Amino acid sequence: MFRAGLKASLRAYSASAKKFVVKQPQKANKWLLWATFSTSFGLGWLVTQHMTFADVLAKYMYDNVPENDVGLLKYRAQLQSRLEHLNVVKQLKQAGYTEVFSERQKNNTLIDRTLRVPGGISIAPRFFHNPQTRETVGIYHLGMKLTGYPFLVHGGVLATVMEDLMRESVTFAKGVSSEKTRDLTLNYKFPTFANQFVVVRVTKVEENGKTVKLYAELMDQSGDRTLVKGTGRFKT
Known part of the structure; x- marks a missing residue:
């Protein structure tokens, strides 16, 4: 047992x-x-x-270097080369757009001075205009220092770029040297990743006396996805 x-x-x-x-x-x-x-x-x-290795350097190492620094010059030259080889640039030239220039340094201190830093808007934007359709296209490079959330461009920066392109479009369409923003309305469609070129395009121009109303959109660098849509009214 x-x-x-x-x-x-x-x-x-x-x-x-x-x-x-x-x-x-x-x-x-x-x-x-x-x-x-x-x-x-x-x-x-x-x-x-x-981000490339040069972009990392731009974000952390190019803040206090002189404008003639070799590394900074190479970084900006690299961006210029990337811009020149974008498909959208080739398409614009083939579609009858002409590159246009304006006296920006006197009037636009935000984009052409304050934000003209490595990791910001490091190189000058380029503008193309079609006199027949009255459409204007601007191409901007938005660096990693312009983010709100990680990797995403701040909405205020996008608004600044949209307004900048609309103002340029008014000067090209009306043949005036100055204009004043009356109001700007934006609709954010999709997050915009930093460290890429963006394409801003005016799609329609309406005139009512001295007031010009523009319809515009901001797209990714391929031109395939609309990220922001907006309208703006300007007084000439």
């Missing part, structure tokens, strides 16, 4: 011991590793898609 009782106790102990050993901690650790890997991979991919 004693031996039978001992065997029964051992069987019960073995059964309880097997039930006590679980593998949940290992499973949880496995999911934690996968989550960490996926997050790191995603952030790494995002950075490599929108």
Whole structure:
């Protein structure tokens, strides 16, 4: 009897011991590793898609260097080359647009001076105008220092760029040297990633005496996705 009782106790102990050993901690650790890997991979991919090594230098190392610094000159030359090879630039030239220039330094201190820093709007925007359709297109490079949330351009910067292009369009369409913004209305359609060129295009011009109303949109550098739409009224 004693031996039978001992065997029964051992069987019960073995059964309880097997039930006590679980593998949940290992499973949880496995999911934690996968989550960490996926997050790191995603952030790494995002950075490599929108930042080069030169952009990293521009964000952290070019703040206090003189304008004739070799590294800074190379960085801006790289941006100019990237701009020149954008498909949208080739398409504009083929579609009858002509590159136009204006006296911006005297009137536009925000974009042409305050934001003209590495990691900001490092190079001057380029403008193209079609006199037949009265459409104007501007191409701007928005660097990593213009972000609100990580990797995303601040909405105020986008509004500034939209207004800037509309003001340029008024001067080209009306042949005037100055204008005054009356109101600006924007509709943000999609987040805008920093460290890319954006294409701002005036799609329609309406005139009512000395007031000009413009319809415009801001697109990514491919010109395939509309990121912001807006209207603005200006007095000439």
